[in-house]
Amino acid sequence: MGVRSVISEIRTPKIPRPNRRAPQSKGFSNLAIIVSQPKKVIDTLAFSLFKIKSYLNHSSLSIPDFRKNDSRCPSTFQNLKEIAALIEVGSYVRELRRIVRAIRWTIQLRRKLKASVLSAFLNYVLVPGSELHSCLYSYLPKEDEQDMELDTATSATQAPAKHSLPELEIYCCWLVLIFLIDQKRYSEAKACSSASIARLKNLNRRTVDILASRLYFYYSLSYELTGDLAEIRGNLLALHRTATLRHDELGQETLLNLLLRNYLHYNLYDQAEKLRSKAPRFEAHSNQQFCRYLFYLGKIRTIQLEYTDAKESLLQAARKAPDAALGFGVICNKWAVIVRLLLGEIPERTIFMQKGMEKALRPYFELTNAVRIGDLELFKTVADKFSNTFSTDRTDNLIVRLRHNVIRTGLRNISISYSRISLADVAKKLRLDSPNPVADAESIVAKAIRDGAIDATLDHANGWMVSKETGDIYSTNEPQVAFNSRIAFCLNMHNEAVRALRFPPNSHKEKEIAEKRRERQQQEQELAKHIAEDDDDEF
């Protein structure tokens, strides 16, 4: 749990309430080590953690608990009704966090959605005769008549006497959309999402923005699953423009990521980079969107041969990603491995042994082996063996670029092991298959010397390569430079963490009454519990 729970525990009014957007990265626990704690504080922490645990076991929290599956737990329909109520309250008091919470609860319910429940919910929430209602209703199959009767019996008591809130309408659109996608009815999902986007164009409320950003994501997803991504590019660009005009930062972020994904899907790296460089940048609102952005940025930089930047972005994306997002972590790691190989460094074995990723990363592991040994033949065999995997990952062009690195590594090994070696032998060891290996080897070695990869001189008349002795590295600046990069990283991480602490608006104005404090404490515990169970948020 680490420092996050620590912060949520230290409950004096002066210390700000953390938002769950605190970075959940492994580096954070490193920070705890760096920012050393005196022993007394650690004892307080341990005691507080113990207090939390006991409180949780005994308290009855006010939120509906969706994880229990026994009969006394409220039905899905009840839960949906509570969520709808929450959204209403949130939109009236204009508190965005309630809507975020509503979204989070919905995600937990996602597995339990059924057509009957949804149709009952639609009847409850939307005015039955409205256009939107009939449109959404048509997507739900009319099955399970008995269930519907049961639920309509309960809901018949409350006649929906209200006009539908725009938030509720968009929420219903979103609910039906994820239901359709989960049922794999992609073409219907496509139609539903286009209708929702059209409905969205008329709305301009901040409270709708959060729901809208989710809707954009599923809109793009439904088109991608049917293979028609190029069609919506114009729409996405227009939506991005509107979001920028309305200062809807979450929407901007989401749409930028969707656009980048669109371009990268078709390999249009040039256009993606142009968009990315011109789009307005700001503090990330959503961790998941930031991770995605970093990943796309890393991809673009890799193709443009800027490997250092690419490595930084990809590694950051892999680190910040929530543990539950396994697929994302796998692909980030794949690209990160290749970029590191292209930079000339060999990734450690532990990267390939991460839980759940072993099988997927196997081809890359063998590739790393081939590069590490510096054997061109092995490299070629591995590349051929896994060529299918590489082409599905779209990394095959990058693998081709690796050939150069294999040769460099081989050369480096040779230069370290031999003080003097003839060029013919070098060519033989590198297994260069070419008509004139000695001349090739000579020019390759010359270039490697020029690039600083090896420290040697060539003797053309005798046809050999003489390696220089490697001096004592600790007498140079090298260790200091390495230390500096690590220190800078840790300090950066600390600054980012401090900046990520967010203050809820107007918190300094409210006076805490006992009741409010209790409610706040409950919410903090709920927060801690949710963070502890990892981000299940499938955004």
Added chain:
Amino acid sequence: MDPKFTEVSQIFQLFKAAFVRKDFDTCIKLLSQLKVMLTEFKSLPPLFEEMPNAIQERTLARDIYEHAVFLSVKIEDQDALERDFFQLKPYYTDTYGLQPSSQEHPILGLNLLRLLVQNRIAEFHTELELLPSSALENPCIKHAIELEQSFMEGAYNRVLSARQTVPHEIYVYFMDLLAKTVRDEIAGCSEKAYDSLSINDARQMLLFSSDLDLVKYIEEEHPEWEIRKGFVFFQRAKESAPCKEIPSLQLINQTLSYARELERIV
């Protein structure tokens, strides 16, 4: 549209005839005329409207631009080549019913080669990503890719021998340019790698036909090399002094930044 179409076709025939005759001035004039007339057609990019004879118009326009590309290579104008290629590109990517052109792959390969010669390797790779894997088997494109690889690895003799095996005679111009770049690279590498080279060897490696050319090249490009007793000595006098200077400014900056950041930790 028909009279315009026939007019354009006629002028295009004239253009082709002048091209074969190697009368490049007429070609350039006719080309500008053709380009202006092409703007009248609505079925071409960027409008892409569907007119009755859209396909013929697009095929004709594509032919015109392809010839424009070849012309710009002949008159050795790289900017014109770039412009014409960009105008040609939509015809390859958004085909809308056109038959694939026979010149497509040579021209794509030509563009890749141009980027390589101008040392725009990032764009080279970006363009490469856009090609489908079937295109990568084509000899023209494969040629460009192998060239880039040899260039990156440093096997320059392979680059130079590839000049003999151009898949298309239009590439010869760029191969010459490439030879010049390669020569500069070889010179740079040899400087660092060798202590000295005999005149013969140097001449062979730098691909000069006579010693005189070699001496002239050295005088122009690398005046710091010495020629003594039939050997070329690459100046290695930039031996670092035995006691290196401490990079004090950098260290001071770093330490100050540490102090500042640590102070910020509450």
